[in-house]
Amino acid sequence: MANESVLIRCRSCGTRNRIPTARLPDGPRCGRCKNPFPPIPTPSRPVMVTDRTFADEVIANPLPVLLDCWAAWCAPCGAMAPVLEDLARTYAGRLKVAKLNVDQNPVTASRYSVMSLPTLLFFRDGKLVDTAAGALPRQEIERYLWRFLSR
Numbered sequence: 382m383a384n385e386s387v388l389i390r391c392r393s394c395g396t397r398n399r400i401p402t403a404r405l406p407d408g409p410r411c412g413r414c415k416n417p418f419p420p421i422p423t424p425s426r427p428v429m430v431t432d433r434t435f436a437d438e439v440i441a442n443p444l445p446v447l448l449d450c451w452a453a454w455c456a457p458c459g460a461m462a463p464v465l466e467d468l469a470r471t472y473a474g475r476l477k478v479a480k481l482n483v484d485q486n487p488v489t490a491s492r493y494s495v496m497s498l499p500t501l502l503f504f505r506d507g508k509l510v511d512t513a514a515g516a517l518p519r520q521e522i523e524r525y526l527w528r529f530l531s532r
């Protein structure tokens with residue numbers, strides 16, 4: 382992870398800064414306007430998100446977010462859970478992996494029209510940029526991730 386970096390948009394001037402992932406938790410400064418970024422957590426495990434925390438954890442999050450929409454009764458969701466745990470470790474600092482229980486958080490689920498489970502939602506700078514519905518093997522999720530993280 383030492384040589385990796387990520388593009389973070391400055392909330393003051395809009396400039397995209399390339400920041401080494403190792404420096405994210407320090408709250409680095411924007412190269413253009415010198416405004417400090419808030420310290421950016423780099424979790425290595427999926428973060429549970431609710432209707433109440435969605436705006437903070439996903440919309441306002443400076444890192445790209447992969448949100449797994451799941452339910453306890455959904456067997457394919459359970460099968461995909463270890464893959465998401467693993468991706469959270471592998472992509473720590475470049476990506477935040479989050480999970481939303483759709484039964485307990487219907488507002489967010491309906492806002493993004495989650496019709497089938499599992500559904501993966503990809504957010505960048507607070508906007509939904511890609512969706513993947515249905516259970517997918519790790520290889521297929523990573524294909525989505527490479528495209529997502531390279532824009």
Ligand SMILES: [Zn+2]
Pocket residue numbers: 391392393394395396411412413414415416
């Ligand atoms: Zn700036």
